[in-house]
Amino acid sequence: MTESPNPDGARARELDSSAVFHSWSTQGGRDAIAIAGGLGSTVWDHDGRRYLDFASQLVNVNIGHQHPAVVEAITRQAATLATVAPNHANLVRGEAAQRILDLAGPAFNRVFFTNGGADAVENAIRMARLVTGRDTVLSAYRSYHGNTGAAIVATGDWRRIPNRFARGHVHFFGPYLYRSEFWAGSPEEESQRALRHLERVIEAEGPSTIAAILIEAIPGSSGVLVPPPGYLRGVRELASRHGILLVIDEVMSGFGRAGEWFAHRADFGDGRESVVPDLVTFAKGSNSGYVPAGGVIVSEAVTAAFTDTVFPGGLTYSGHPLAMAAIVATIDAMKAEGIVEHAATIGAEHLGPGLRALAEAHPVIGEVRGMGVFWAVEFVDDPDARTPVSAAFMAALGAALRERGFLPLIVENRIHVAPPCVVTPAEVARGLALLDEAVTAVEQR
Ligand code: PMP
Numbered sequence: 001m002t003e004s005p006n007p008d009g010a011r012a013r014e015l016d017s018s019a020v021f022h023s024w025s026t027q028g029g030r031d032a033i034a035i036a037g038g039l040g041s042t043v044w045d046h047d048g049r050r051y052l053d054f055a056s057q058l059v060n061v062n063i064g065h066q067h068p069a070v071v072e073a074i075t076r077q078a079a080t081l082a083t084v085a086p087n088h089a090n091l092v093r094g095e096a097a098q099r100i101l102d103l104a105g106p107a108f109n110r111v112f113f114t115n116g117g118a119d120a121v122e123n124a125i126r127m128a129r130l131v132t133g134r135d136t137v138l139s140a141y142r143s144y145h146g147n148t149g150a151a152i153v154a155t156g157d158w159r160r161i162p163n164r165f166a167r168g169h170v171h172f173f174g175p176y177l178y179r180s181e182f183w184a185g186s187p188e189e190e191s192q193r194a195l196r197h198l199e200r201v202i203e204a205e206g207p208s209t210i211a212a213i214l215i216e217a218i219p220g221s222s223g224v225l226v227p228p229p230g231y232l233r234g235v236r237e238l239a240s241r242h243g244i245l246l247v248i249d250e251v252m253s254g255f256g257r258a259g260e261w262f263a264h265r266a267d268f269g270d271g272r273e274s275v276v277p278d279l280v281t282f283a284k285g286s287n288s289g290y291v292p293a294g295g296v297i298v299s300e301a302v303t304a305a306f307t308d309t310v311f312p313g314g315l316t317y318s319g320h321p322l323a324m325a326a327i328v329a330t331i332d333a334m335k336a337e338g339i340v341e342h343a344a345t346i347g348a349e350h351l352g353p354g355l356r357a358l359a360e361a362h363p364v365i366g367e368v369r370g371m372g373v374f375w376a377v378e379f380v381d382d383p384d385a386r387t388p389v390s391a392a393f394m395a396a397l398g399a400a401l402r403e404r405g406f407l408p409l410i411v412e413n414r415i416h417v418a419p420p421c422v423v424t425p426a427e428v429a430r431g432l433a434l435l436d437e438a439v440t441a442v443e444q445r
Helices: 009-017 068-080 092-103 117-132 149-154 185-204 231-241 300-305 321-336 339-361 389-405 425-444
Strands: 035-039 042-045 052-055 108-114 136-140 170-173 210-216 245-249 279-282 293-297 366-369 374-382 410-413 412-418
Touching: 009 035, 068 321, 092 108, 092 293, 092 321, 108 117, 108 149, 108 300, 117 136, 117 149, 117 210, 117 245, 117 279, 117 293, 136 149, 136 185, 149 170, 170 185, 185 210, 185 231, 210 231, 231 245, 293 300, 321 339, 339 366, 339 374, 339 425, 374 389, 374 410, 389 410, 389 425, 412 425
Parallel strands: 136 170, 136 210, 210 245, 245 279
Antiparallel strands: 035 042, 042 052, 108 293, 279 293, 366 374, 374 412, 410 412
């Protein structure tokens, strides 16, 4: 706090606790920073205290805060036509859909727009059930798919909300080499065993009852679990063999986060673009959250299934013009400025090596994993037994980081280091130095 705090900061914090019913993650009381502004990878409070936003808010501000071209596009659209119903055609909606299709590849021919990630997942699940005439959706225990009806049930045991009305969801374990409960060994072996496990689950449930396998390309909230070689491709093959649709959730991993437009198109040991899903969900990075948006990218085969039958889905704000203008401007700016390639380079040359060097220096860091600007750092008490550090350790670490002006996402015994794709090497170096300092300070306590 400065000598004479800005009254807006106090007012923001007061109203935040007296008038806002918070999301689950902060209901247990909080001491929130009131964010007043931002630019690029930095945000500041009402007193001008600056923070490196290495969480990109909720891993969505991929293009950085206040990108001028995106702000300008939203402003221009607001002055022209601020809202339009989905039952009318609208140029900017079509432009946004076409740009997304161009990025997704030739297998896809339509985009169904939603307001965010959870409703994208809801609609993808509904499409899969209607197309296959089957009910069951398989998804990973270690996953996050959103906090609405089917999406939260698909999310698995991690943060599961008890829902006795939830039917038709079955979970399986995906690969996680660092904490491999049921299989161990090399990444290749982990991949093969995880695929055998999934195959057993499919057989046990009955393949003809399964509508979809829903997976994140890189499970994000559950720990940035980059898939081992052959896993995604193996899941694709299992799905195809049994007439099951493959839904890949790119809500967090897409639009530059993993140094790729879509993480599932990266080379995970089978060559680039070796996995073609039937449906792809997206949201966050598509317009960096400047205006809420999400959607489902639909393959030709699924589109064709709705030629003679109506898909009973639709939202008042589907393809909202402000959100669409932000998507068009975001994709254009990311292409023009090489932002996705930049994110890949930052991961390969700065953030990845820097975090690994920190792990070498601090035994309390058990593992570092990720790609692009999408990383997790796991903290353990005992590097051999890999026992997670206590909640008190993580709270102290979070406080030490915040004091130093560094804001990552903190989940369980991990910090997720996910700066905007536009982060500079100098900002990465500064962030790593602050992280080093904070870990040292907490270790010494
Ligand atoms: N899917 C994934 C992979 C996510 O990470 C998230 C959000 N963290 C969602 C879906 C849900 O998105 P939203 O919060 O926009 O509903």
